[in-house]
Amino acid sequence: MIAATELRLVLVTPEKTLLDQSVKGLRFPLFDGQIGVLPGRAPLVGRLGTGELKIDLPSGSERYFIEGGFAQIKGSIVTLLTNRAVTVSSIDASAAEKDL
Amino acid sequence: MAGSKIIKKRIASVRNTRKITRTMEMVSTAKSKKLVDRVNAAQPYTRKLHDIMATLVEAGAAHIDSPLMRRKENPERIALLVITANRGLCGGYNGGILRTATARLKEIKAAGQNLSLEVSGKRGLAFMKFEQIPVDQSYSQFEDKPAFDDVNAIADRYVRDFTAGRLHRLDVVYQKFLSSARQAPAVETLLPFGDLATQNDRTSGGSGVDYEFLPSPGEILEEIVPAAFKARFFKCFLDAAVGEQIARMVAMKSATENADEMIRDISMEYNRARQTQITSELAEIIGGAAALE
Numbered sequence: 001m002i003a004a005t006e007l008r009l010v011l012v013t014p015e016k017t018l019l020d021q022s023v024k025g026l027r028f029p030l031f032d033g034q035i036g037v038l039p040g041r042a043p044l045v046g047r048l049g050t051g052e053l054k055i056d057l058p059s060g061s062e063r064y065f066i067e068g069g070f071a072q073i074k075g076s077i078v079t080l081l082t083n084r085a086v087t088v089s090s091i092d093a094s095a096a097e098k099d100l
Numbered sequence: 101m102a103g104s105k106i107i108k109k110r111i112a113s114v115r116n117t118r119k120i121t122r123t124m125e126m127v128s129t130a131k132s133k134k135l136v137d138r139v140n141a142a143q144p145y146t147r148k149l150h151d152i153m154a155t156l157v158e159a160g161a162a163h164i165d166s167p168l169m170r171r172k173e174n175p176e177r178i179a180l181l182v183i184t185a186n187r188g189l190c191g192g193y194n195g196g197i198l199r200t201a202t203a204r205l206k207e208i209k210a211a212g213q214n215l216s217l218e219v220s221g222k223r224g225l226a227f228m229k230f231e232q233i234p235v236d237q238s239y240s241q242f243e244d245k246p247a248f249d250d251v252n253a254i255a256d257r258y259v260r261d262f263t264a265g266r267l268h269r270l271d272v273v274y275q276k277f278l279s280s281a282r283q284a285p286a287v288e289t290l291l292p293f294g295d296l297a298t299q300n301d302r303t304s305g306g307s308g309v310d311y312e313f314l315p316s317p318g319e320i321l322e323e324i325v326p327a328a329f330k331a332r333f334f335k336c337f338l339d340a341a342v343g344e345q346i347a348r349m350v351a352m353k354s355a356t357e358n359a360d361e362m363i364r365d366i367s368m369e370y371n372r373a374r375q376t377q378i379t380s381e382l383a384e385i386i387g388g389a390a391a392l393e
Contacts, residue, residue, distance in 0.1 A: 010144075014330070016142065017144050042312055043309045044314065045156065045313050045314075046314035047314065047319070070149070072152050083248070083252070
């Protein structure tokens with residue numbers, strides 16, 4: 001069997017679908033720790049934690065902050081459902097500090 | 101003649117009103133289009149959530165006991181959330197919702213249940229004030245773009261109250277979005293949360309795939325129920341916002357058409373008055389000339 005090479009990430013929030021693209025791999029937090037996903041991952045349903053989502057693209061990598069939710073991996077599609085997802089670059093550390 | 105001058109003024113004023121209604125129509129057309137897009141954009145989340153739920157139920161977590169799904173035998177503390185608009189000029193939109201809400205209010209009162217009435221939107225608040233019905237919580241911060249985070253704060257409170265037993269049932273009155281051509285006021289009981297199994301009858305999505313569950317299906321399901329509730333709660337606000345814009349669009353469209361018709365009628369009246377005036381002037385001149393001969 002030829003190893004699967006395709007992996008598609010769908011990142012969905014209650015408001016809209018943020019991302020729907022092919023990726024090389026990704027890492028995201030589950031309820032108990034980080035998980036890495038590469039093409040050909042076995043099907044999975046899991047609860048997300050709060051933390052950083054790192055996506056490896058052919059052109060580099062992107063980082064998001066996600067806050068809880070659920071993950072489903074089915075075939076070559078990874079679906080992440082999360083309440084909130086923001087790109088790391090758009091987070092203002094001092095504003096976040098103030099919110100705390 | 102004074103008559104034709106007055107008529108001319110009326111034409112000008114109707115024309116002015118028409119300009120306003122026409123602009124409002126266009127504004128709400130644009131807004132409603134954007135909002136319909138948002139409603140559609142919000143759908144994948146709910147769909148996927150249901151898909152995961154179906155998978156979980158299939159995996160043997162059918163008999164979950166989430167605190168949000170526990171039904172009380174005699175619900176005593178009921179919250180009724182009425183979602184209306186902040187502004188008027190949208191036809192029967194607010195009226196329809198408030199009528200539905202009043203009917204439900206009477207029902208709850210007749211059953212002797214303890215009610216906490218919560219109203220979103222200035223129109224609903226004004227109505228309750230006029231009817232002298234006490235409002236326990238009021239929100240007027242939701243404009244035409246409800247953000248998930250804002251709505252979520254309210255949903256969180258309901259979840260907390262419900263789990264703590266301070267709330268036994270949550271009913272929401274809002275304009276349900278059926279299609280872009282059809283919306284209707286509806287009362288929905290959001291808490292206790294409806295049966296999962298019945299919702300998933302049609303989905304057979306997960307069948308055949310052997311999933312790995314992290315953590316166990318039951319534990320995931322426990323978390324997914326509040327998420328599903330919040331998604332549904334958010335949808336109520338989205339639906340209401342779309343409904344408002346569409347109702348306003350329709351109302352303003354008919355107002356513009358009415359103005360057009362009125363302008364036509366008044367113009368005819370004006371022409372007639374002008375003609376009468378000319379005729380009588382002519383008659384005077386002819387009469388005068390005849391008298392000179």
